[in-house]
Amino acid sequence: MQGLSIDSVNQSFADREVLSSVYLNCKIGEVVGLLGRNGSGKSTLLKIIFGSVKANFKYLNINNKVYEKGYLSKNLSYLPQDNFIPGKISILQAINTFCKRGHAELKQIEFVASNLNTRFYNLSGGERRFMECLLMIYSDMEYILLDEPFSQLSPLWIEELKKHINKAKADKGFIITDHYYKSILDVSDRIVLLHNKCNYNIDNEDDLVTHGYLPGFKA
Numbered sequence: 087m088q089g090l091s092i093d094s095v096n097q098s099f100a101d102r103e104v105l106s107s108v109y110l111n112c113k114i115g116e117v118v119g120l121l122g123r124n125g126s127g128k129s130t131l132l133k134i135i136f137g138s139v140k141a142n143f144k145y146l147n148i149n150n151k152v153y154e155k156g157y158l159s160k161n162l163s164y165l166p167q168d169n170f171i172p173g174k175i176s177i178l179q180a181i182n183t184f185c186k187r188g189h190a191e192l193k194q195i196e197f198v199a200s201n202l203n204t205r206f207y208n209l210s211g212g213e214r215r216f217m218e219c220l221l222m223i224y225s226d227m228e229y230i231l232l233d234e235p236f237s238q239l240s241p242l243w244i245e246e247l248k249k250h251i252n253k254a255k256a257d258k259g260f261i262i263t264d265h266y267y268k269s270i271l272d273v274s275d276r277i278v279l280l281h282n283k284c285n286y287n288i289d290n291e292d293d294l295v296t297h298g299y300l301p302g303f304k305a
């Protein structure tokens with residue numbers, strides 16, 4: 087089956103187990119929102135999928151092929167929590183590196199069009215994050231992992247990013263995590279919660295209360 091899936095993920099740091107038999111999948115055309123409390127293992131899971139952290143055990147399948155590290159598929163982009171594009175690179179150089187197919191869409195965005203020759207070290211923190219997010223959303227890969235894309239952005243740019251994710255998902259699959267959970271609920275086709283080292287499918291906000299992600303009265 088076409089798609090990305092990872093199952094039987096087990097991960098411990100020293101003696102502490104963080105993920106236990108975790109399963110997550112994503113198809114083309116789908117945005118999967120990944121929620122969880124601080125320290126629940128969201129970033130670790132994305133790093134395991136991408137291949138920058140080696141799990142104790144996992145089984146990763148991308149478009150019917152098993153991979154030890156997701157990046158080896160050459161079909162997976164990953165936005166880490168921290169800035170990753172070197173400051174001396176210009177926006178145009180970054181577009182030419184990551185977005186050979188999606189460059190036209192990117193260049194239509196007003197901020198991009200008016201800053202093509204600006205280097206990343208001359209952007210503000212939020213501008214830099216916005217650009218890195220756009221580059222991953224319109225990158226040439228089919229599967230996109232976004233770790234906290236919204237966290238440094240003002241509301242208008244959060245809305246704009248959501249619009250671009252919705253547009254780009256026609257031929258891509260996204261896995262997105264962020265603590266702006268309302269934006270995650272808005273943009274996602276389905277929600278998975280990491281809690282107590284395990285994955286739970288979430289149908290509505292009440293489930294998030296039941297599983298202890300949102301505060302609320304428990305009967």
Ligand SMILES: Nc1ncnc2c1ncn2[C@@H]1O[C@H](COP(=O)(O)OP(=O)(O)OP(=O)(O)O)[C@@H](O)[C@H]1O
Nearest residue numbers: 099100104122123124125126127128129130131265
């Ligand atoms: N390299 C590491 N060495 C030791 N412990 C680690 C390492 N990386 C992560 N951890 C621990 O694993 C747990 C999960 O971390 P992770 O960063 O995946 O959580 P998260 O759900 O992304 O949290 P947040 O929402 O706060 O960013 C945390 O308790 C963290 O301290």
